[in-house]
Structure formats: structure tokens, C-alpha cells
Amino acid sequence: MLKRHAAFEKLSPSYLFPEIQRRKEAYLKENPDTELISFGIGDTVLPLPPVIAEALARAALELGTEKGYTGYGKEQGLRPLREGLVSRFYPQFSPDETFISDGAKSDLGRLQALFGGNLTVGIQDPAYPVYFDGSILQGVEEIKLLPCTPKNNFFPTLPSGIDLLYFCNPNNPTGKACTHEELEKIVAYAKKNNTLILYDSAYAAFIQDPNLPKTIYEIPGAEEVAIEIGSFSKMAGFTGIRLGWTVIPQKLTFSCGSPIAKDFHRFASTIFNGASNIAQKGGIAALTDTGYAALQNNITYTQENAALLKEAFSKMGYTVYGGDNAPYLWIATPGRQSWDVFQEFLEEKHLIVTPGKGYGPSGEHFIRASAFGYRSTLQKIIAERQNV
């Protein structure tokens, strides 16, 4: 029998959200009649705008016709989709510098495999668990956690020696959205330290403040140091449909001069076959003027939820961060263990939140609340359970 891969033994036994799910199910088993309301996992709930749902349906029906049927697509993704991304978000790049994926999470995994384990990684603390767990799976031995707390306005101090820096902005879970000046510091650091930035922009659509950068490439020189990973999940409600993208500027090379994009494409050709063609057609529709305008309604709705939630938690006396340019609130629970707070919210208030510790040690004494959800549910909770 095979030996278990050593990296798996180093992983914490359960990924954060399955553990939340496990605790939720255990509670419901004991208390089957309880109505639980979730501010936990950042999952979309609003129906797709008709223009997008119809484009997806049309793509499916076309596959039932001789003329419209297509088999394997290019691993890099449909060109009209890449053109749509470039024209909407990245006018300075060519569609050849974009790669379509089945979601940011999967592409993070592929990028991690691309760079392997023999490097020093820097990760915001707290952070999306995939950066840390995925690095462990690659056998990375040196991971520098970069605390992001109220003390530093959730902007990390960067020690030297980081080869690969994960940077999520707007941030999950803290809801922080960086200024131009802050991102300039990150880019300058990367240039000085020969660092490659993996910039996760999965929540960029939630930036409301027109003065804040929506992509790392608004910073001059970022195209020499940064890969950007984007997603249709939260922007377009594609969490279940699975569609994302990665921008790998052609200027990015390994130290030997070989282009990073070339190996990424080779990797994708070898053990990935591209995102679903139906999902890609939906993505094309989402990037048209009509589709993109329709999406904004859902985004605005979620941001209004965030404002209501922020007000409610603040009224209860909590200090609340984030929520203005991100769909997440980061709520301080000083002196209390965040899994204890999670359990208390579950058992006493019948609310699911996410314990901050699940995002790293600096997440202890915080909980994350997600603004994805129906307004009516949220208002009901605010009205009925003033004790949130």
C-alpha cells in the first residue's frame, strides 16, 4: 500500500468551511427544529440576471445542434471571453496574457504547483486558507505570516526574503481595500526583493470608492511583478457555475528568462482542460454592457446588506471593520476565542458566522460576517434578534 503523502499529514485535519458545516449539522441533528441563518460562507444567493441565465441556456441548447456543437476548447479559454476581460478590466494587456479557469481557487492550486515548494512564501494573516494549505501541499517549508490587524490598519509590514507573496485585495476576511499608496508599497517591495505577487482580486467588483484601485495593474510596474487572479464567482454569482481567470503578463519570467505564462499553459494543457464551455459563454454575456450593468444590481444589493449588517453589529457595541468596499465584515470580539464565539452564535443566536481563527492566528478574537444573503432574512434577524 502507498505511503500517505507527507504534506497531507501537515495539513490541519479539516478545511475551515467543511468544519463549520460539520458543526452546523451536528447542532441541527440535536435541534432539528431550529432555523439557522448563515452569515458564514461567502456564498452568493441572488438569482442570475436573466440576460446571463439566458446566455447560459442558449449555449447549452446550441450544443444540441450540429452547427453549434463544440468539443474540446483551447485550454486557455474562449478568445471572446479573454477579449471581454481585457477590454473591461485590463486595457493594457493582450488577450494572450489572460487564462480562463474554473475558478480562482483551482487556479491558485495550479499556480502553486507551478512554483513548487522550494521557496519562501508570504501570506497576509488572516487570509483565505487556500494560500496556506495549498502551500503546505506543495511542500513549502518557510511560510511568513504577515499580521494584518487594526494596529497596522490591516496593511502588513513586509520582511525581506519573500519569494512569493499572496495578496488579497479587497481582503477576505478583513474587508480591507487598499489605497493606491498601499499597493504602490507592495509593488515597490516586490521589485526590490525579486518577489512575485499572486494578487487575488476575487472581490474587486465590490470596491465602491472610485479612488481605490480595482486591479494591481493600476500601479505602474505591477506588470513586472504580479499575477492577478480574478473570478466570476462573487462578481457574477458564478460560485456554482465555476469560472475565473488569471492574468500572467508576458513580462513575467522565471530567473532563467523563461516566461511564466509558458509553463502555466503547459501545466493547464497537461492536467486541466479548460473551464466548461457553457460557463464561458455565460462569462462572455456577463462582460457585455447589458450583462455587466445587470450584475451591478446584485453587487449593490450585497453592499447595502453589508451596510445594514455593519450598522446592526455596531449598535450592539461591536467594533466592525470592512464592509464598505468588500462583502465581508470583520468583527472584533476582544478577549474571546473565535471558535467559542462561533459556537455561542450558533447555539444561542442561531446565526452562523465564520470564526476568525480559521483564517490564521491573527484572526483570533475576530469573527467574519458575510453580506451575501437576502435582505428580508437580514432585516428579520436585525428586527427579531437585536442581540446579534
Next chain:
Amino acid sequence: MLKRHAAFEKLSPSYLFPEIQRRKEAYLKENPDTELISFGIGDTVLPLPPVIAEALARAALELGTEKGYTGYGKEQGLRPLREGLVSRFYPQFSPDETFISDGAKSDLGRLQALFGGNLTVGIQDPAYPVYFDGSILQGVEEIKLLPCTPKNNFFPTLPSGIDLLYFCNPNNPTGKACTHEELEKIVAYAKKNNTLILYDSAYAAFIQDPNLPKTIYEIPGAEEVAIEIGSFSKMAGFTGIRLGWTVIPQKLTFSCGSPIAKDFHRFASTIFNGASNIAQKGGIAALTDTGYAALQNNITYTQENAALLKEAFSKMGYTVYGGDNAPYLWIATPGRQSWDVFQEFLEEKHLIVTPGKGYGPSGEHFIRASAFGYRSTLQKIIAERQNV
């Protein structure tokens, strides 16, 4: 700047199909008016049966409704889909032992990551390049190629010491479909040598002979030594839609006793988020009695193509293997380099085939022809270009 991952330097510079595509495009650039016909990549061309296309479209439209919208699904896949797989193909297993993927290729990559590089791998030669390239990417240093040639009736001799054995049946590219007795030998070998079998059944739907096993689990004891990877790609024309599955029996453990399925699920939760929900609904439709019956028409059509092609190549004097229980013909071109034959077919006959050497050293002096394609095209070629 980051150092390039050493494993990538060991890969051959181009994956087989992109290289074929490159040569094809180069030829068309010089000869823009040439009509090329492809028997190359095994890509589906027939439209989806209406019952399946409509199920996909319905799933898409439901995402545009409050009631029908769903976000993240379980990483393991929709339960009705796993139940459908189990009831149709694996009555001895529980749906909990099946895992839905975005295709066999992606799941092979995830399995490879799960087992890492510190093991000895056995691969049929010739074989689907993903087994070899994916192993290299994991840092596997010892790969035993197991020649499958007319001399051994395309059934390999198995040397001792293989930890992980890739076994594709019906085989791509040779078109060989194993008998019960042959698969029993594989299972007995695995039991004796503590080998884990990664059994790729992507072409199982093409087995016409009722005496041949359609899954490894028809062999008693296989559930103790084999993981089976299946796909909707060729069976249901889902090459572009992306849907597959992997069966990991609960009896399968690492040497420490920890279940393999547990780590696979952890991996999938960490850097994969499941297959597209729309694709999964299409998969459910494909497994209903109506859907599955409709699929058979497309499969029969392709098998009839294979018979016609086999006859045509045989008439030309080639010795042709496969094609009876597989959509591939394996055509001997003794004494000739297979890339030369590829180029000759391209330039003189305007036909794309796949050079056997792309599948491993024992593929030299063979070419693969794929039976996926329209009958009319095939008949036209047979009529016009008797010199195939």
C-alpha cells in the same frame, strides 16, 4: 525572480496535441486553401441528444430564479449525480465512494498530487501522455514503461516494484480492450505487490462485446486495489462541458491505515471547488434511462465509423489494431517514424492523424486514427482518397 520549477524543465517542450495543432496551423498558413480532415485528436463532434441539451438549458435558466438558484455545491458533487453513477455502473458501491470532477484529466492531476513524487510508477507504453507528464510534474523519478505491442497482444508484462500503476482500458491509443482474465492478472499483481491501480475507464462506453468487463470492479477484490476514473467526455459528448468522476472505494487506505478518499476530499476542498453545477445537471440527465439510451446512438455511430475506417485502412494494406471496442484505431507503419508519417498524411493526403510516438517509445512506427467525426466526411475521404 523565482527559479523555474525543476520538474518543468524535464517535461518535453510541448504536449502532444498542441504540437499537432502547431504543425497543422503552420501547414495551413502555407496552404490556406487546403481542406484538412482530422482523425487526430479524439474529440466529439455529434450534437448532444436533445434530452441532455435541454436539461443543461433548464439548469441554466433555474439559476435565474430565486427558487432554483444555487451557489457553491458540495466539493464531492451533487448527490443525485453520484447516485446515478452508482446505480448505473457501480451497484456495489455507495455514492459516498464517488467524487465528481471537471473531467478525467483534471482528476488524474489531483490524484497525482495526492500521491506525490516519492514512488515508482508503471505506465502502459504507449499511453495517454498525462500519466507520464503528470508524474514528471510531481517529481516522480522512477517511471517504468510497460511495452504494449502486437507481440504481447497489447497486454503488458508487469515487473515487480510498481507502487502506482496506470491502466487505461479500453486503451488509448491502442484500442485494446482487456478480457476478464487479463484484468484479473492486473488485480492479482496489485494485491501481490501492494500496488495501487489508477484505472482509467474513459472509453468504457465503447465496449461492444458483452463478454468484456466495463469496469475494473467486475474483478473480485479490485475494490481493495483500484481507483477508477471515468468521464462523460466521450460517453456523452461532454468534452467541452467538462464532467467526470472518480471512484475511491472506502477499503482503499494508505499504509498507515488512513483512507485515501479522505485526503482526496481534503485536496478537492482545498484547491478545487467541484464541477460546474450546470454540467452536473447535464450528467444527471445523461444517466437517466432516456438520456442514456439517447447517448447510445452517438456511441454506436462512432463505433460504425471505426469499423468503416478499419476496413478502409486494412484495404490499403495497413495492419490495423483496435477499433472494435474502442473509438481508436492503432495502425502499424513498420519501419517508418511516426512523426514522418504524420507529416506525410498532413501534406499529401490532407489528413490529420496522431503520431504514435507521442504516446511513448513503443508507439513509434504506429499512428492513431480517431473514429470521432461525421460519417459523411469519412465516407467522402474513403471515396475520394483511396490512398489513405
